[in-house]
Amino acid sequence: MADIVGRESEDREEDHSPGVGRGPEVVRYEGPGYAWTLDGAQVALRVDAALFSHECVLKAAYKFTDRCYVLLQRDETCPDIVWVVVSAKSASVADPRPLIGEFMNELIDQRVRESLGREFGAVQTLIVAQAFAEGNLLDPQRDTGDYHADPHGAGKRR
Amino acid sequence: MTITQTLTALASGAEGETTVWLDRAFYPENCLADAVAAFAEHCSADVIGDRSQAFALRIRVAEAERQRGRDIVGSFLNYLLCLAVTDARSPKPGL
Numbered sequence: 001m002a003d004i005v006g007r008e009s010e011d012r013e014e015d016h017s018p019g020v021g022r023g024p025e026v027v028r029y030e031g032p033g034y035a036w037t038l039d040g041a042q043v044a045l046r047v048d049a050a051l052f053s054h055e056c057v058l059k060a061a062y063k064f065t066d067r068c069y070v071l072l073q074r075d076e077t078c079p080d081i082v083w084v085v086v087s088a089k090s091a092s093v094a095d096p097r098p099l100i101g102e103f104m105n106e107l108i109d110q111r112v113r114e115s116l117g118r119e120f121g122a123v124q125t126l127i128v129a130q131a132f133a134e135g136n137l138l139d140p141q142r143d144t145g146d147y148h149a150d151p152h153g154a155g156k157r158r
Numbered sequence: 159m160t161i162t163q164t165l166t167a168l169a170s171g172a173e174g175e176t177t178v179w180l181d182r183a184f185y186p187e188n189c190l191a192d193a194v195a196a197f198a199e200h201c202s203a204d205v206i207g208d209r210s211q212a213f214a215l216r217i218r219v220a221e222a223e224r225q226r227g228r229d230i231v232g233s234f235l236n237y238l239l240c241l242a243v244t245d246a247r248s249p250k251p252g253l
Contacts, residue, residue, distance in 0.1 A: 026162045038165040054183050062243045069232030070239060072184040073164050074211065083161045087168060087232060 033104050042069075042087035043096050045103065049080045056110040057082055063106055068099055171231030174219045178235070179212045187213060189241035196237060200230045 026036050026044075034046040047057055061070045061084060068086045075081035086103065088096045117124075129137060136142040141151040150156070170176045187205075194203050200223050207214030217234060219227045 026165060036161060036165070038162070038169060042165055042168055044161045044165055058184060058239070058243055061239055065236040065239060069168070069236055071164065071168060071178065071235050072181065072239070073161065073179070074181045074183065076160065079211075083164065085161075085164055085168060087228075089229070089232065 033100055035100055041096070042085060043100055045084045045086065045100055046075075047082045047084055047107065049074075049082050052082075052107050052111055053114065054082075056107060056114055057084065059110045060103060060106040064099065064103060068096070168231070169228075171217070171219070172228040174224045174227045175217070176231055177206065177214055177216045179207070179209075179214050180238075181212045183211070185238055185242050186245050189238060189245055190215075192241055193234060193238045197230070197234050201234055203234065 026038055028036060035043050036046075037043045049057075052060075057072060061072055064070055064086065068088055070087075071085040073083045073085065075083060084103065086096055086099055088099065126137065135144060145151045164178065167176045167178045190203070190205070197203070199220065201217055201219045203215050203217045205213050206216045217231050219230045223230050
């Protein structure tokens, strides 16, 4: 089992720790992030929903479904906390810590993609639309205009 | 459901039957029927509890698949997650 840095009971005073005394002992998991484990094989990572939207968490989780079993759960006492339970598919993967670190990086990646989508979504839509359009969407006269008519006034003296 | 109970629930998938509470924000209930149909040969799943934000799903692994109980339950939940991602990406009526 992976190294354990602290017992759940030591963190009782900390907000939003997993339920205490309501089942088998859950312990803090050494490694990146704030995570808990039951037996080392499956780890619950706490994610702050104020930092990462539901869609970010969902997309990040989806990207890990080829390597892990993933379960998403909202904290019952604090809706702003989401627990991501990760369990390696292969029994030979005894230590899921690297997966937790990768998952945290993936969350940031999805968050950045979300920001870029908000910032440049309209431009992206325009580029895709232009790629499939026959004419010029921004300047319809550019390709089909008659140069004799000189719609842009290129021949006018400045 | 505490995270302790969630971790226990996933671990007990190996025993052939487990119950998990799924949040509707992540797992829309309309995806459930498709997942149940896709895994009909391997397991059954029934909604046995209901709250405003979540529903309890009892997953029973088929007798012939008991040895792979953990994988069946995990795969079922992964499949449900994939359907949820697809559902989130598809345009909603009226938008």
